[in-house]
Amino acid sequence: MNLFEYIRPASTAEAVTAASEPGAAYLAGGTNLLDLMKVGAIHPGRLVDVTRLPGLDRIEQLADGGMRIGAMVRNADIARDPIFAKAYPSVAEALLSGASPQLRNAATVGGNLLQRTRCAYFQDAASACNRRDPGAGCDAREGENRAHAVLGWSQSCIATHPSDFCVPLVALDAVVEIEGPNGGREVPLEEFHLLPGTTPERENVLGAGELITGLRLPADASGFRSHARYLKLRERTSFAFALVSAAAALRIEGETIRAARLALGGVAAKPWRARAAEALLTGAKPDAEIFAGAAEVALAEARPSGDNAYKIELAKRLVKRAFLLAAAGTPERVPALPASVFVSDTGVPTHA
Amino acid sequence: MPDTIPFRAQNVRMGSSSGQPLTRRDGFLKVTGAATYAADNHPENLLHAVVAVSTIARGRVASLDVDAAKAHPGVVEVITPANRIPLALDPDVKVGLFGFRIEALQDDRVRYANQPIALVVAETLEAATEGVRLLAPRYDVEQTRISFGDGEAFEPVAVAFGSPPVAAVGDLGAGLAAASHRVEASYVTPAQYHNAMEPHAMVASWDGDRLTLDTPNQAIVLSRAAFAAYFGIPAENVLLRSPFLGGGFGSKAIMNGPYILCILAARMLGRPVKMVLPRAQMFGPVGHRGATRQTLRLGTDADGRLTALEHDAVATTSSFDDFLEPAANASLNLYASPTIVARHHGLRLDIGTPGPMRAPGEASGSAALESAMDEAALACGLDPLEFRLRNYAENDPASGKPFSAKSLRECYAQGAEAFGWAGRALEPCRMRDEAGQLVGWGMGSAIFHAPMFQAEARATLRADGTALVETAGADMGQGAWTALAQIAADGLGLDIDKIEFRSGSSDLPDGGVAGGSGHTATAGSALHNAGTDVISKLTELAVNDRDSPLFGAGNAGVDARHGRLYHRDDEARSESYQSILARAGLTNLEGNGRGGRDPASAEQRAMFSHGAVFAEVKVDPDLGQVKATRLVGAFAAGRIINPKLARSQLYGGMIWGISFALHEEALHDRRTGRPMNADLAGYHIPVHADIPDMEVLLIDEVDPYVNGLGIKGVGEIGITGTVGAIANAIWHATGVRARRFPIRIEDIIVG
Incomplete structure (x- = not known):
């Protein structure tokens, strides 16, 4: 690890000023940043520690019926907040399906949005990576890429965004609150992360010094609470990133889907909102056939970027399953194996 | 398997300890953090070593920026093939049955990814780590062969440790011809790496020509000799301490290059050196299960x-x-x-x-x-x-x-x-x-x-009726300390709380190898025999002493249990170990035992x-x-x-x-x-x-x-x-x- 400057600002304004210098990075939970520094994948010259900034650690109910989560709220605290989990059960389930309890205790909301891809070639400083080193090339293209992107990738980069949390958030129209050198602004989470194109080093819309201060869920997002699931396929039951994940949510009145939401994880460089599939479902009867159709629409543009053609079929089947489970109704509490396709298991309590 | 030694099966006593589901004796130390693993040692004047490893799998190291690394504050020395002192043994020679060719900076050749190519020694771990980064190696890269499709096939002379590569009974052609059903299928298994919770670690300290090593090891006395051989000193000059291992799985039974480099750095610099392999370096120089x-x-x-x-x-x-x-x-x-x-x-x-x-x-x-x-x-x-x-x-x-x-x-x-x-x-x-x-x-x-391998043990009965039992065994989490102490207690006819069990150090009798699923059998036999040896000496003392209630019991024999000898035909006649020792004027009584397979049975x-x-x-x-x-x-x-x-x-x-x-x-x-x-x-x-x-x-x-x-x-x-x-x-x-x-x-x- 290189030598770096450590700054602990007392206010958001101070933080933004300190982080506006080239080579500066914000430090929050550090669960991803510090690992990348240790393996030599990134070398920030200055760390601006935002963990003690005042006012960023609250979960608030807003007057309009929405909720606001401060950027420094720890993942575990959101997932265990009873009001939040009731209103946005698929977000709680996604959170509890990610990382490990120790990491969830440390990791923050802002940090989760900003976590870097787990592409091994990004993490390995000896490999060529356009995301880490623009113009260097992409060693993942001909490398170990069975878990890589099937949507929105480019010749420059086939990495995926690893977050579970962001997947239902994108489906629910979450909004990112940002402070920067030119004041505050808001960006829909769906537009926050960027596809690689020819500039994979630009992972999101943040400019120099801009700091995520919070995340807002709009009032109508909780309207899906009775029919919302997050499902995640992975190579072990916890502490593994998704091969494919899906957040599916429905608003059902009688026999009719009034509104549908769908986002996929592990398939692209950003949490992938599937609006065409949502449109197909709106007004339809919730059944297996229409969900299968929605899955086809959601993955219509998908193509393999390597040894990962199976992920396209897998994603379709997962979307269908996620909608079937969402239609069946959100479980009373988060299942014991959050986001698992296995409901429970002998000897395991039925709830997390 | 090495040659075998006879085992005397007379007087096998399995008493109140063996067969009991005792909780492991070292568990409390481990869960409270009081167990000192190798990397927990911090001798005075300690230096930290970090291995620089190759990022290519085949070729040569063309350059290393040694000057940049040495200029980094805290870096004391950069060891490369250019300046490393000679070893007494060629690292390309295999030492002993479990020997391997190792990479100890003998040349600039790279033979696999994560091979050691330099060692940076510094006052702090952080400085050594950054020194490694500053080396910025450049390579002459050669085509890599990594998969089943591109390797170099050969017919081996042996598999594993010297086993024949082909074994056959009967006539295969006839057997297949006679079959009414035939099944043929191919299966692929991947490379797997041991990844014990505790990575390989060592603290090496020299005092003149004497070397102390704190390092997790599954074959303590055998490894002592191998380490000594690389540095041209008698095996007795090496003290290898391995009281706790955080897993071994075979990886800690074999020699590897980073350990030799750590010892070498301590010798070159005249200060104790600590080296702990980061997790990534567990994938390369310390063995794996081959695909x-x-x-x-x-x-x-x-x-x-x-x-x-x-x-x-x-x-x-x-x-x-x-x-x-x-x-x-x-x-x-x-x-x-x-x-x-x-x-x-x-x-x-x-x-x-x-x-x-x-x-x-x-x-x-x-x-x-x-x-x-x-x-x-x-x-x-x-x-x-x-x-x-x-x-x-x-x-x-x-x-x-x-x-x-x-x-x-x-x-x-x-x-x-x-x-x-x-x-x-x-x-x-x-x-x-x-x-x-x-x-x-x-x-x-x-x-x-x-x-079974071969092991030795010593048991010393003390005047107070307790005993010290010793063998250089290895407890890598499997519970050897507990199971071996149970056997030792039964060998001595003592309750387990009367036993002080000392293990995990090379100055004790050779406990053999904790591997091959043979440790309990081998070291256990040695310990039991050592106990038996003590009991026979104790029996001799008692049955030949007119003042003992056991006088003349030689023909009938005695049983040893709970710290007393009992007349086999008359349970009313018994005497405590303390009393026998006291009358004989002995402060302790030592017995020795060996464990190994009976060649006739084998x-x-x-x-x-x-x-x-x-x-x-x-x-x-x-x-x-x-x-x-x-x-x-x-x-x-x-x-x-x-x-x-x-x-x-x-x-x-x-x-x-x-x-x-x-x-x-x-x-x-x-x-x-x-x-x-x-x-x-x-x-x-x-x-x-x-x-x-x-x-x-x-x-x-x-x-x-x-x-x-x-x-x-x-x-x-x-x-x-x-x-x-x-x-x-x-x-x-x-x-x-x-x-x-x-x-x-x-x-x-x-x-």
């Missing part, structure tokens, strides 16, 4: 009896040394067949040399054999258990010798009963749970040889532990996600000294079997040869939630031949049988026969 590709051909007659069993294995090794996973030998000792051929081929790749990893050969070989047996059972239309029973080997198929003891039939019966195997449908895809998930049942036979009998593993899995029918939901293992392994620890060992082995079947695989980039998942986030081993309800049944087995104590081993057998059982259960659930490990979602949904 295999195995092809089995099984012939069966109309009654489902094997007419031929051929097991052909391609085992990968490095470009510069041989350790070939003896996978095909898994077929030699388990099933009766008029002809069995086990054959190995070598494939050289640009990887670090593989080494022994928990159940070397048997783990990979059993995965393939038990899968193939399942395929053959299906071809015969037989239940997999019935098929195995029809091919039950009454004598060792490879040698024709009788088994010292074999209770596999009982394992099958009790395991099947506990699992509820009866009534299983032969066809796949017949069972679903209430949620609609596919359910499958599979089974596999488990087998592991019951070797000549006459085949010696193995056996078991049967039954697995249930659930598979999502659309999504291919697999979950092992139930495992039952029944094992017969001679006398069980501590059922709690033995069960833990077997659970651990079976969990490793789950890992092998469903999770574990090192991914090497096909162009550079670099391991691309060299951390515990990317290299998947199971988490708690992947482990189902498990049941281990310990089957009673009296083995009068294996050794005087009747002890086999339980360290490795749990992996065998389990991998195949899970793969077979997946087939039974889905109808998909996965023939590469680990079995992945795409294998199931595409298959």
Whole structure:
């Protein structure tokens, strides 16, 4: 690890000023940043520690019926907040399906949005990576890429965004609150992360010094609470990133889907909102056939970027399953194996 | 196996300690953090060493920016091939039976990714780490050979540690020709790395020509001699302390380059040096389980009896040394067949040399054999258990010798009963749970040889009736300290709380190797014999002393228990150890013992532990996600000294079997040869939630031949049988026969 400057600002304004210098990075939970520094994948010259900034650690109910989560709220605290989990059960389930309890205790909301891809070639400083080193090339293209992107990738980069949390958030129209050198602004989470194109080093819309201060869920997002699931396929039951994940949510009145939401994880460089599939479902009867159709629409543009053609079929089947489970109704509490396709298991309590 | 020494089986006492499920003696220290592992040592004036490793797999180091590294504040020295002092031994020479060629900066050649290419020594770990980065190595890169398709094939002269590469009985052609069903299938197993919780670590301190090493080690006295040889000093000049190991799995039984470099740095700089391998460097210089590709051909007659069993294995090794996973030998000792051929081929790749990893050969070989047996059972239309029973080997198929003891039939019966195997449908895809998930049942036979090494022990009875027992054994988490102390207590006829057990240091009598599942048997025999030696001396004192109540008991003999000698014919006549020693004016009484296999028994009998593993899995029918939901293992392994620890060992082995079947695989980039998942986030081993309800049944087995104590081993057998059982259960659930490990979602949904 290189030598770096450590700054602990007392206010958001101070933080933004300190982080506006080239080579500066914000430090929050550090669960991803510090690992990348240790393996030599990134070398920030200055760390601006935002963990003690005042006012960023609250979960608030807003007057309009929405909720606001401060950027420094720890993942575990959101997932265990009873009001939040009731209103946005698929977000709680996604959170509890990610990382490990120790990491969830440390990791923050802002940090989760900003976590870097787990592409091994990004993490390995000896490999060529356009995301880490623009113009260097992409060693993942001909490398170990069975878990890589099937949507929105480019010749420059086939990495995926690893977050579970962001997947239902994108489906629910979450909004990112940002402070920067030119004041505050808001960006829909769906537009926050960027596809690689020819500039994979630009992972999101943040400019120099801009700091995520919070995340807002709009009032109508909780309207899906009775029919919302997050499902995640992975190579072990916890502490593994998704091969494919899906957040599916429905608003059902009688026999009719009034509104549908769908986002996929592990398939692209950003949490992938599937609006065409949502449109197909709106007004339809919730059944297996229409969900299968929605899955086809959601993955219509998908193509393999390597040894990962199976992920396209897998994603379709997962979307269908996620909608079937969402239609069946959100479980009373988060299942014991959050986001698992296995409901429970002998000897395991039925709830997390 | 080295030559053997006779074992005297007279006077075997197994008393109140052996057989008890005692909690491990070191557990409290470990859970409270009071146990000092190697890296917990901080001698005065300590320097920190970090190994710089190659990012290419084949070529030469063209340049290192040594000046930049040395200019970094805190960096004391950069050791490269240009300035490293000579070793007394050529690192390209193999030392002893367990020797390997090692990379100790002998030249600029790169033979695999993560090979040491320099050592940076600094006042702090951080400075040494940054010094390594500043070296910015440049390479002359040569074409890398990393996969089955591009390696250099060769016919080996030996597999594992000196075993013949081919073993054959009967006429294979005739056996296959006689078959009414033939099954042929190929299976691939991946490279796996040991990844003990505690990485390799060492603190090396020189005092003149004397060397002290704090380092985790599974073969303490043997390794002491090997370390000494590299530095040209007598073995007695080395003190190797290894009181606690955070796992070993074979990796800590063998020599490696980083250790030699750490010692060398301490010698060059005249200060103690600490080196702890970061997790990523566990993938390369410290051994691994080599990948295999195995092809089995099984012939069966109309009654489902094997007419031929051929097991052909391609085992990968490095470009510069041989350790070939003896996978095909898994077929030699388990099933009766008029002809069995086990054959190995070598494939050289640009990887670090593989080494022994928990159940070397048997783990990979059993995965393939038990899968193939399942395929053959299906071809015969037989239940997999019935098929195995029809091919039950009454004598060792490879040698024709009788088994010292074999209770596999009982394992099958009790395991099947506990699992509820009866009534299983032969066809796949017949069972679903209430949620609609596919359910499958599979089974596999488990087998592991019951070797012994050689060990020595000392027991010293003290005037207060307590005893000190000593042997340089290794407790890497398996509970050796506890089980060995139980045996020692029984050897001395003392309660266990009267025993002070000292182990884990090379200045104690040689405790042999904690490996091969032979540690308890070997070191335990030595300890028991040392106790027996003390008791015979004590008996001599008592029966020849007119003032002892035992005077003249020589003919009838005495029994030793709870710190007293009792007249065998008259329990009323007894005397305490203290009293005998006091009258003889002795402050202590020392006995010595050795452990090793009786060569006559070894000549006459085949010696193995056996078991049967039954697995249930659930598979999502659309999504291919697999979950092992139930495992039952029944094992017969001679006398069980501590059922709690033995069960833990077997659970651990079976969990490793789950890992092998469903999770574990090192991914090497096909162009550079670099391991691309060299951390515990990317290299998947199971988490708690992947482990189902498990049941281990310990089957009673009296083995009068294996050794005087009747002890086999339980360290490795749990992996065998389990991998195949899970793969077979997946087939039974889905109808998909996965023939590469680990079995992945795409294998199931595409298959």
